[in-house]
Amino acid sequence: MQHRIIVLGAGYTGAVVAGRLARRLSREDVAITLVNAEPDFVERVRLHQVATGQDLRPRPFREMFAGTGVELRLGTVTGLDADRGTVTVTGAGGAEELAYDTLVYALGSGWNAEGVPGTAEHAYDVAGRPGALRLRERLARLDAGQRVVVVGGGLTGLEAAAEIAEARPDLDVALAARGGLGDWLSPKGRAHVRKVLAGLGVTVHEHTAVTGVEADRIITDGEPIPAEVTVWTAGFAVHPIARATTLEVSGTGQIVVDGTMRSVSHPNVYAVGDAAMAMGPGGKPLRMSCASGIPTACQAADSIAARLTGGKLPNTSPRYFNQCVSLGRGNGLIQFVTADDRALPRVLTGRVAAVYKELICKSAAWGVANPMMGKPARRRRVTRPNAPAGPAAARARA
Missing domain, CATH: 3.50.50.60 (FAD/NAD(P)-binding domain)
Structure with a gap:
């Protein structure tokens, strides 16, 4: 058998x-x-x-x-x-x-609302294709000047905020991070992320805990932040x-x-x-x-x-060898790390980093899409x- x-x-x-x-x-x-x-x-x-x-x-x-x-x-x-x-x-x-x-x-895994009230009812996610398509349809209906807030300052949050701001420069895009912006990165890495997001017009709210999501704003431990669209990237749950x-x-x-x-x-x-x-x-x-x-x-x-x-x-x-972050289609950050994922001083930035990240994405997809290719295995x-x-x-x- x-x-x-x-x-x-x-x-x-x-x-x-x-x-x-x-x-x-x-x-x-x-x-x-x-x-x-x-x-x-x-x-x-x-x-x-x-x-x-x-x-x-x-x-x-x-x-x-x-x-x-x-x-x-x-x-x-x-x-x-x-x-x-x-x-x-x-x-x-x-x-x-x-x-x-x-x-x-x-x-x-999928997105993790972390028990924050209103997240399931009002927030959008990019943890799966259905969520990404739902967000795509909502962003397409936004008028110039309307506000998008990305909640979560991890890799997914950085990529989402940069991508939305680059694709829709007419929108008011903000990022809310519980800690400091890119606080796990090296000083050079943090500086590059800050520079790129500022250049894209992204407003960054650091050390901001989100305690609720409503239809037109997020509630924080400080002042509410207006948002016609809230994108939740604050964590994953299996x-x-x-x-x-x-x-x-x-x-x-x-x-x-x-x-x-x-x-x-x-x-x-x-x-x-x-x-x-x-x-x-x-x-x-x-x-x-x-x-x-x-x-x-x-x-x-x-x-x-x-x-x-x-x-x-x-x-x-x-x-681990590195962390790859896309910051729009023409910019990026490659943060080299130790085997246990701690940031090293060395980074790649800008267009070179974007090409590096693109090659990583393509090679991962190619490896999945061509399961029988490569060196023949008996x-x-x-x-x-x-x-x-x-x-x-x-x-x-x-």
Whole structure:
């Protein structure tokens, strides 16, 4: 019988896992199913561009995985029984229960309202394509001089504020940050961000805690800030499915994994990307990002392949090299960092940084869209079809 591998979610991490496993394992021995709610790959790191009216190249999964042996199942994950080894997928034809031998949980994250009143009713997000398209439609209807406030001073907030201000110089764009502007960056990095946002006409409200969102303003710990449109980028929250299972999760709802991205409570479950509580250099949790997600996806795929074929487990640890920030289409910041993500003095700025960031985005999308390209990998036969076994299987054998 074939070993059944189900991958939940086809963002950067899930798509990479599915393609990498298809290159490494014999189709005679494994059946790989990729479950996703949408038929196309979404370049999440470009959704601020989508929100400002830019069109991205479509990347249908059926074309990307044609000839790989990966089966695409369109639907929303509505249930997971980690003890029985089943997932429930609801699609156009209703709910269906799928059984797995190995599960890769890559459902990622969405926007986090952090319990702030009025956010769900009045704010917009760029954490997913539906949210970005909703914001795109709203921005298109704004008249000159109307006010847009981006809440959140992290990477997503900086990119969204700069992109909107550049695309719509007729709007009054502001950014509200809980701390100092770019306070995690090096002095050179902070100075460049401040200079670019000032040049784009973005008003920055630093050390401002947002306590409420209304239809025409945000409420802060100081004076209210007028806003016809509020864009919420203040944080991400993982998909809630894992927390409702018997999987061991962290306080944030992320699945706790070991160095091979394998669940510490259920050995037949792997978690990657934002969904995983994985440790990086210095024993620090990896931050939610594409920079963390793709290395964890490769780690999980290689670990699964090794365990099924009797190969050598990977022993590399994900680390960081830089943080890439787009500041509009012709400007950017590359902040070089230590392995554990602390800012170094060195940066790239301006047009060079914009080109660098664009190359990073294109290479990430190319790697997902061409899962069978690159150096050929000899597909190995599965020698341990029952591995990795889970708690339910272990009890059954006992």
